[in-house]
Amino acid sequence: xxxxxxxxxxxxxxxxxxxxxxxxxxxxxxxxxxxxxxxxxxxxxxxxxxxxxxxxxxxxxxxxxxxxxxxxxxxxxxxxxxxxxxxxxxxxxxxxxxxxxxxxxxxxxxxxxxxxxxxxxxxxxxxxxxxxxxxxxxxxxxxxxxxxxxxxxxxxxxxxxxxxxxxxxxxxxxxxxxxxxxxxxxxxxxxxxxxxxxxxxxxxxxxxxxxxxxxxxxxxxxxxxxxxxxxxxxxxxxxxxxxxxxxxxxxxxxxxxxxxxxxxxxxxxxxxxxxxxxxxxxxxxxxxxxxxxxxxxxxxxxxxxxxxxxxxxxxxxxxxxxxxxxxxxxxxxxxxxxxxxxxxxxxxxxxxxxxxxxxxxxxxxxxxxxxxxxxxxxxxxxxxxxxxxxxxxxxxxxxxxxxxxxxxxxxxxxxxxxxxxxxxxxxxxxxxxxxxxxxxxxxxxxxxxxxxxxxxxxxxxxxxxxxxxxxx
Numbered sequence: 001x002x003x004x005x006x007x008x009x010x011x012x013x014x015x016x017x018x019x020x021x022x023x024x025x026x027x028x029x030x031x032x033x034x035x036x037x038x039x040x041x042x043x044x045x046x047x048x049x050x051x052x053x054x055x056x057x058x059x060x061x062x063x064x065x066x067x068x069x070x071x072x073x074x075x076x077x078x079x080x081x082x083x084x085x086x087x088x089x090x091x092x093x094x095x096x097x098x099x100x101x102x103x104x105x106x107x108x109x110x111x112x113x114x115x116x117x118x119x120x121x122x123x124x125x126x127x128x129x130x131x132x133x134x135x136x137x138x139x140x141x142x143x144x145x146x147x148x149x150x151x152x153x154x155x156x157x158x159x160x161x162x163x164x165x166x167x168x169x170x171x172x173x174x175x176x177x178x179x180x181x182x183x184x185x186x187x188x189x190x191x192x193x194x195x196x197x198x199x200x201x202x203x204x205x206x207x208x209x210x211x212x213x214x215x216x217x218x219x220x221x222x223x224x225x226x227x228x229x230x231x232x233x234x235x236x237x238x239x240x241x242x243x244x245x246x247x248x249x250x251x252x253x254x255x256x257x258x259x260x261x262x263x264x265x266x267x268x269x270x271x272x273x274x275x276x277x278x279x280x281x282x283x284x285x286x287x288x289x290x291x292x293x294x295x296x297x298x299x300x301x302x303x304x305x306x307x308x309x310x311x312x313x314x315x316x317x318x319x320x321x322x323x324x325x326x327x328x329x330x331x332x333x334x335x336x337x338x339x340x341x342x343x344x345x346x347x348x349x350x351x352x353x354x355x356x357x358x359x360x361x362x363x364x365x366x367x368x369x370x371x372x373x374x375x376x377x378x379x380x381x382x383x384x385x386x387x388x389x390x391x392x393x394x395x396x397x398x399x400x401x402x403x404x405x406x407x408x409x410x411x412x413x414x415x416x417x418x419x420x421x422x423x424x425x426x427x428x429x430x431x432x433x434x435x436x437x438x439x440x441x442x443x444x445x446x447x448x449x450x451x452x453x454x455x456x457x458x459x460x461x462x463x464x465x466x467x468x469x470x471x472x
Contacts, residue, residue: 008038012053015074018219019057022066023229023460026057033057049075062227062242069203069223073215076207077116094125096158104164107193108171115193119200127155127205149212152205159201161194228459232314232431233403240313243459244320244356250463251324257467258328299424299471300331300395304384306402307336307362308375314431315401316358318462322399323348328470333391339376341384342366343391375405377443378412385415392422397471400428400451404437404444411443416450427469429456 016031037052050071058067099121106114127150168190169183210218227235227242235243274290303322305315319334326332326349336344344366348358362368370379392398398419404411420426430437430444434455438445444453454469456462 008043009035011074012038014216015053015070016057018070018074018216018223019067021219022070022223022225024058024063024066024226030057046075046077062246066223066226069206070219072203072207073210073219076210077204096126099125100159100161100164103159103161103197104167104171107161107164107190107197108168110193115197116200119197119204122155122159122201123150123152123204123208126158127151127201129154150205150208152202155201155205156198161197162191165190165194228463231457232317232459233310233457235313240317241356243317246459247317247320247324250459251321254321254463254467254470255325255328258325258470299329299397300393301329301333301470302391302396302398302423303332303334304341304398304400305334305336306338306375306377306380307359307368308338308373310375310405311401311403311431312359314456314462317459318399318401318429319344319348320358321462321466325466325470330395335384335388335391336362336366336368337375337380337384338369339372339374339379340368340370341380341387342368343388374407375402376409377402377404377406378410378415381412381415381419385418389418389422392419394422394424396423397469398423398426399469400426400447402428403430403432403442404428404447404453405441406443408441411446413446413450416447420451425471426451427465428453429462429465430454431457433457 012031012035016026016034020026034053034056037056038049041048041052043049050068053071054064054067058064099118102114103118103122105111106118129149129151165187169187172186173183206218224230227239228246230239271290275286275288276284278288278290279286301322303319305319307315315336319336322332322334332345333343334345334348335341344362347361347365416426428447428451430453432442432444432455436442437448437453447453454465456465
């Protein structure tokens with residue numbers, strides 16, 4: 001899709017398709033509502049259009065980090081490189097110090113229009129790299145027509161807007177008598193504005209690349225996915241925080257599904273003998289099938305979680321999710337390990353109001369590490385069978401959470417075999433890609449011969465597996 005050759009309906013359709021490719025569920029009715037929103041709002045106020053489309057298409061605030069950059073691609077601020085001091089494509093005439101002076105003034109005044117203009121000038125003057133044939137431009141000098149592409153990282157590295165904080169604060173303090181508290185608030189506000197400007201630079205660079213390569217390609221490759229589609233092993237702190245905020249809503253949804261499954265399962269299967277006996281009065285026609293009722297008994301759940309640094313985010317989120325579902329089971333027991341194992345059921349129950357600090361509470365409050373700090377599945381599984389064998393019964397479903405990387409230690413297959421023989425069912429959720437199993441120090445293939453192992457790389461996969469595998 002070329003930005004200059006499409007109309008509003010095509011842009012809206014492409015926007016919806018790009019959002020769907022990132023896992024945001026948008027139906028036909030919502031798309032129609034978005035079209036009506038544009039018709040009602042008009043196109044004169046771009047930010048109003050942004051908010052109108054977000055209200056029509058999105059289901060949660062957590063989807064905004066995906067929506068906003070995709071919106072900027074399909075409804076850009078402008079088409080083509082902006083008019084700047086340098087129009088020759090050579091970089092001559094661009095004054096970095098002058099731009100920094102104007103940027104400091106705009107940040108101090110919170111002048112959004114000027115900040116948008118300065119972001120465009122910065123990318124034009126410092127973000128270009130390479131030289132298109134016949135342009136006459138110098139490599140890396142930027143310019144409206146002489147660059148192979150634009151880099152927001154290069155722009156921000158050269159401009160360094162974060163170094164303007166002290167200058168802006170000094171200008172604001174002149175003639176005022178602010179106390180320390182007010183001063184800190186002002187500094188935090190300026191930092192927020194600087195970060196917002198950095199986002200505008202990134203948006204401007206993406207827009208220009210999209211004009212050349214196509215918005216569809218950039219939307220597919222350059223937009224970060226929603227938090228529930230980010231791999232646990234590479235998720236940043238902000239994404240893990242977002243996931244922790246979704247624990248309770250996700251748990252309520254899963255609890256509803258489990259309750260429905262339990263109601264269906266409680267109806268039982270046909271008791272053939274009693275049905276045939278009852279059909280004697282109707283000449284052998286089974287008019288009234290008799291069901292063999294199941295005894296209502298909620299199952300037990302046991303979690304055995306690797307909380308070492310490599311997989312701690314995955315384990316912590318799963319523990320919080322299962323804890324939120326505890327009413328669905330007669331008993332839930334949670335055990336954490338690195339190279340030793342300890343029960344942390346009480347730690348999780350007490351920490352539901354503060355999920356962010358769960359990992360640190362487990363590490364400091366439970367005996368999960370011994371003489372070294374690396375994962376040791378063999379010794380942990382062995383210690384679990386020795387100390388906590390009574391936690392696993394014929395009614396227990398056991399979930400093992402971890403990447404199965406033993407750091408070249410003995411995987412202790414007999415210990416896992418013992419757990420599997422005592423449990424109703426054992427499932428292993430592995431946050432690594434299946435292609436990485438049994439590579440390096442991974443014993444995933446060995447363990448998978450004993451228990452069912454599933455790839456579980458993100459929260460979306462986890463919720464689907466929990467809904468399918470949890471016993472009823």
